[in-house]
Amino acid sequence: MDDRAELADTVVQGIVKARWALDGGDTDAADSALAGALADARRLLTVLAGGGDIQPGELKRDAPS
Amino acid sequence: VIRALVVDDVADLRHMARLALERTGRVEVVAEAADGKAAIEAAAEHQPDLVLLDLAMPVLDGLAALPRIREVAPEACVVVVSGMERDAVAGAVEAGGAVGFVSKDLSPRRMAEEVLALGGVVAAVKTHLEQDLSSPRSARQFVEGVLARWECDQQVEIINLLVSELVTNAVVHAGSAADVAVRLTDSAVRVSVADKGEGMPTRKDAAAGDTSGRGVDLVNTLASAWGVERLPVGKAIWFEVPRSC
Numbered sequence: 001m002d003d004r005a006e007l008a009d010t011v012v013q014g015i016v017k018a019r020w021a022l023d024g025g026d027t028d029a030a031d032s033a034l035a036g037a038l039a040d041a042r043r044l045l046t047v048l049a050g051g052g053d054i055q056p057g058e059l060k061r062d063a064p065s
Numbered sequence: 066v067i068r069a070l071v072v073d074d075v076a077d078l079r080h081m082a083r084l085a086l087e088r089t090g091r092v093e094v095v096a097e098a099a100d101g102k103a104a105i106e107a108a109a110e111h112q113p114d115l116v117l118l119d120l121a122m123p124v125l126d127g128l129a130a131l132p133r134i135r136e137v138a139p140e141a142c143v144v145v146v147s148g149m150e151r152d153a154v155a156g157a158v159e160a161g162g163a164v165g166f167v168s169k170d171l172s173p174r175r176m177a178e179e180v181l182a183l184g185g186v187v188a189a190v191k192t193h194l195e196q197d198l199s200s201p202r203s204a205r206q207f208v209e210g211v212l213a214r215w216e217c218d219q220q221v222e223i224i225n226l227l228v229s230e231l232v233t234n235a236v237v238h239a240g241s242a243a244d245v246a247v248r249l250t251d252s253a254v255r256v257s258v259a260d261k262g263e264g265m266p267t268r269k270d271a272a273a274g275d276t277s278g279r280g281v282d283l284v285n286t287l288a289s290a291w292g293v294e295r296l297p298v299g300k301a302i303w304f305e306v307p308r309s310c
Contacts, residue, residue: 038148038170045121046153054153056161059126064074064099 007044011037067184068095070111070141072104072127073119078169082117082146085173091181099123101130109137115184118163120147120154128154131161142184146176151216168214179214182248189248189257194232196242204232204245208256211247217254217310223287224306228256230280231302235260241299253289253305261299 001009014037021030049058069092073079079097086092096111098104102125108116116134120127127145134143145158148169158166165183167176182190192207194200205225212218228245235243239262246257266281284291288304 035170042148042150042170045148046150049149049153052153053156054128054149055157056128056131057126059121059128059149059154060101061074061121061123061126064123065121 004044004047007040007047011041011044013037014040067092067114067181068111069093069115069117070096070098070104070107070113071117072098072101072107072122072130073117073146074099074122075119078119081173082176085177086117086180088174089177089181092177101125101127104130105133105137108134108141112138113141115180116141116143117146117180118143120145120149128157128161131158131163135162144180144183146180151214155216165215179211183215189246189255191244191246194236194243194245196236196240198236200236200243201229201232204228204243204258207245208247212254215249215310217249217308219309220254220306224254224256227284227287227304227306228258230283231258231304234258234266234280234302235262238262239264239299244301249308249310250305252308254308255303255305257294257301257303259296259299259301263299265300266293266302 014033018030018033018037021033046052069086071079071082071094073082083094086094095113096107098107100122104118118127118131131143134141143163145163145166146169147154147166151166151168155166167179167183171179178190190211194203205228208224208228209218209221212221212224232243232245235241235258239260241260241262244259248255284304289307291304294301294303
């Protein structure tokens with residue numbers, strides 16, 4: 001598994017953790033897992049966008065999210 | 066009323082940002098845009114006071130749109146609101162003329178509050194803490210989070226120590242909840258802690274073995290300036306530490 005796939009897997013695991021916590025009624029744990037997953041997703045985004053120091057034009061999407 | 070333009074390619078997020086901003090009672094959202102090109106056109110047409118600008122968007126991204134928004138609406142304060150890591154875009158955000166960066170990780174309410182603080186619409190970011198022994202810790206977490214997001218946290222250890230002392234005084238000695246506010250002045254980070262206690266702070270000569278009584282002394286020693294303001298009910302003690310941002 002390369003670094004990017006591993007990071008993507010971490011994001012998925014974090015969201016799963018949040019969903020399971022929500023299912024169990026533990027909103028604090030869900031919130032915490034979601035915050036962690038968001039931080040991991042941001043890190044992945046930076047890696048996929050080519051690392052640090054992103055320049056104008058490099059964040060143009062092909063379609064709206 | 067501050068007139069705002071909300072720019073984001075996700076319609077639901079634009080809607081939630083609009084609601085959060087308008088709930089502050091300080092903002093009217095006069096236009097929305099779903100990409101950078103539409104944002105430039107909307108900024109030129111509506112001349113907003115404040116622009117919330119997403120970065121990753123179709124047609125033209127936020128970083129490319131930013132300097133052109135500043136050209137067509139030079140009076141507008143542009144605050145970048147993005148899911149990107151701050152460090153990865155900080156150079157371009159600053160070079161483009163934005164007044165600040167707010168992470169999308171925040172709750173809509175907190176996001177709106179920080180956008181308004183960065184845009185100079187409100188003077189400070191505030192939190193209310195109950196009369197509880199966990200409040201000093203909550204105060205530290207609050208201040209730490211705000212300063213980190215503002216990239217102004219080089220003095221955070223001193224600020225945390227002082228805010229912790231003042232909130233402890235409010236909770237333990239004044240027997241009150243506490244309102245903590247953080248703002249930036251031209252030269253300092255200014256933190257105030259308000260409580261409903263009637264007593265005014267005094268400096269004490271704490272003995273070596275005393276476990277309390279040093280709060281005001283610490284503020285006096287470590288802050289570059291401090292003072293007390295009487296409120297209709299209670300008081301607010303404020304202190305400043307030179308800003309690093």
